[in-house]
Amino acid sequence: MKPRRRFLAGALALAAARVAAQEKPASKLYRIGMLESVPISAASINLGEFHRGMKELGHEEGRTYLVLYRSSEGRAERFAPLATELARQGVDVFLARGTPATIAARDTESGIPVVASAVADPLEAKLAASLEKPGGLVTGLTSQANELGAKRMELLKALAPGIKRLGALVNADNPASLAIWKAIEAAAPELKLSVEMLDVRQPEELEGRLDAAAKAGVDSLIIGVEALAQAMVNQVVDFTLRQRLPSAFASRSFVEAGGLLSYGVYYPNLYYRAASYVDRIQKGAKPGELPIERPLKFELVINRKTARALKITIPPDLFLRTDEIID
Numbered sequence: 001m002k003p004r005r006r007f008l009a010g011a012l013a014l015a016a017a018r019v020a021a022q023e024k025p026a027s028k029l030y031r032i033g034m035l036e037s038v039p040i041s042a043a044s045i046n047l048g049e050f051h052r053g054m055k056e057l058g059h060e061e062g063r064t065y066l067v068l069y070r071s072s073e074g075r076a077e078r079f080a081p082l083a084t085e086l087a088r089q090g091v092d093v094f095l096a097r098g099t100p101a102t103i104a105a106r107d108t109e110s111g112i113p114v115v116a117s118a119v120a121d122p123l124e125a126k127l128a129a130s131l132e133k134p135g136g137l138v139t140g141l142t143s144q145a146n147e148l149g150a151k152r153m154e155l156l157k158a159l160a161p162g163i164k165r166l167g168a169l170v171n172a173d174n175p176a177s178l179a180i181w182k183a184i185e186a187a188a189p190e191l192k193l194s195v196e197m198l199d200v201r202q203p204e205e206l207e208g209r210l211d212a213a214a215k216a217g218v219d220s221l222i223i224g225v226e227a228l229a230q231a232m233v234n235q236v237v238d239f240t241l242r243q244r245l246p247s248a249f250a251s252r253s254f255v256e257a258g259g260l261l262s263y264g265v266y267y268p269n270l271y272y273r274a275a276s277y278v279d280r281i282q283k284g285a286k287p288g289e290l291p292i293e294r295p296l297k298f299e300l301v302i303n304r305k306t307a308r309a310l311k312i313t314i315p316p317d318l319f320l321r322t323d324e325i326i327d
Contacts, residue, residue: 030065030282033086033094033112035079035101037227040069042253046117049268050095053275065278072101074203074231076174079104087112093281095274098227099125099176106137113287115277116140118270120176120225122292131292139287140277142294143225143265149180150187152222152248152263155300157191159261160220160246160312165194167210167218169236171226172199180224203228206235214243221247223254225264233257244310252301255326260306266297299323 036043047069051061059065068086072078079101083094087110094105094114103125105114114137119127122142128134131142149168157163168184171177181197188195196218200209206228210221221240223229229236230251237257240247249255249262273293281287303326307314319325 029063030059030093030278031089031091032065032067032278033083033089033091033105034067034069035072035082035086035094035096035105036069037072037074037076037098037101037230039071039073042231042233043069045268046271049272050117050275053272054278057275057279059275059279065282067095072227072231074228076100076171076201076227080107083108093278095278098225099127100174100227102127102138102140111137113281114138114140115274115281115287116142116292117274118143118225118265118267120144121179124179125175128292131294133289134292135288137287139290139292141270141273142292143267143270144294147183148250148264149184149222149224152224152250152261153184153187153193153195154191155263155318156220156222156246156248156261157193158315158318159302159307160310163193163220163246165196165218166220166222167196167198167213168222169224169226169229170197170199171201171228172197173201174226177224177226184222200226200228203232206232207239210236210239210243214245219245221245223247223249223259225250241306241309246310246312252299252324255301255303258306259303260310260312261300261302263300264298265295266299269297270295301326303327 070082083104087108095117096102096105097117099119102116102119120143122128127138170181185195198209198213200206233253234257237254237259247260249259250264252262255262300322301324302322305327
C-alpha cells in the first residue's frame with residue numbers, strides 16, 4: 001500500500017502544481033513604442049544595437065519586452081497621430097528619434113515616459129529644463145546637431161574647394177533644423193561661401209525645390225538630419241549625382257547609397273545607449289531625473305567612387321582623418 005500511497009500523493013502534488021501554474025498570470029511584456037521617420041527595413045542597424053543593449057542588461061525581445069515600431073515615412077505631421085495610437089495601445093515607454101517625434105510623444109498627455117534616441121537640442125525645443133536634470137517626461141540622448149552642420153560645410157569645402165554657392169536643405173517647421181541652418185549661415189563667410197536655405201516641408205516638394213536651386217546656380221548641398229531627407233535617401237543622392245553637386249550628409253546611409261561625404265554622430269551607438277534609459281525607467285526611475293547625455297562617437301565617411309566621378313581628389317590630410325572610405 002505504501003508505494004500506492006506515495007504514487008497518489010505525488011499525482012495530487014503534480015496536479016496541484018499544474019493548477020497553480022495555470023492560475024499564475026503570465027509575466028507582462030514591457031511595451032516600447034518606437035517612433036521613427038524611416039521604414040523598419042532602413043533602421044535595422046540602429047534597432048539591432050538597441051536590442052544588443054537590452055540583451056546585455058538582461059532583457060530578451062519577445063520574452064521580456066516588445067517593440068511596436070511606427071514610421072512617419074518622412075512626414076513630420078504623422079508623428080502626432082502615431083504617438084496617440086501607441087499611447088492608446090498602452091505602451092510603457094516611447095523611444096523617439098528626432099525633435100518632431102519626441103515632441104509628439106511628450107504631447108500625448110498620457111504621462112508615458114519618453115526616451116529620445118537622438119534629439120538635436122532638447123533645450124532649444126523646450127523638451128528639457130537642463131541636460132543634467134530634464135525635469136519632465138523626456139530624457140535620453142542629444143545628437144548636438146547644430147555645430148555639426150557647420151563642420152560638414154567645412155569638410156565639404158576642404159574636399160571640394162571650388163564650391164562657391166551652397167544650398168542647405170531645411171524644414172522651417174522643425175526648430176532643430178532651423179538651429180542647424182543658423183549655425184551654417186554664421187560659419188559660411190569665413191569659408192567664403194554663399195549659402196541658401198532650401199525650405200522643404202513635404203516629400204512632394206523636394207524634387208522641385210532641388211531642381212530650382214540647381215537651375216539658380218547652387219553648386220553644392222548640405223543635407224542634415226531632417227526626417228524628410230532620412231526617408232528619401234535614394235532620391236536625394238540620385239539628384240546630387242545627376243546634377244554633379246558635391247554634397248555633405250549627416251549620416252553614412254547617404255554615402256552608402258552613393259553620396260560624397262558624411263560627417264556626424266554615429267547613431268547606432270546612441271541606440272545602444274538608449275537601452276540603458278529604457279531599462280532604468282522600467283525599474284522605476286523617473287525620466288526627469290535621468291540626465292540627457294551627449295554623443296560619444298562621430299564618424300567621417302567618404303565615397304571614393306563618387307569623388308572620382310566628380311573629379312575630386314581627396315586631400316591626404318582629409319584621407320587620414322576619414323573613419324571609412326567606401327569604394
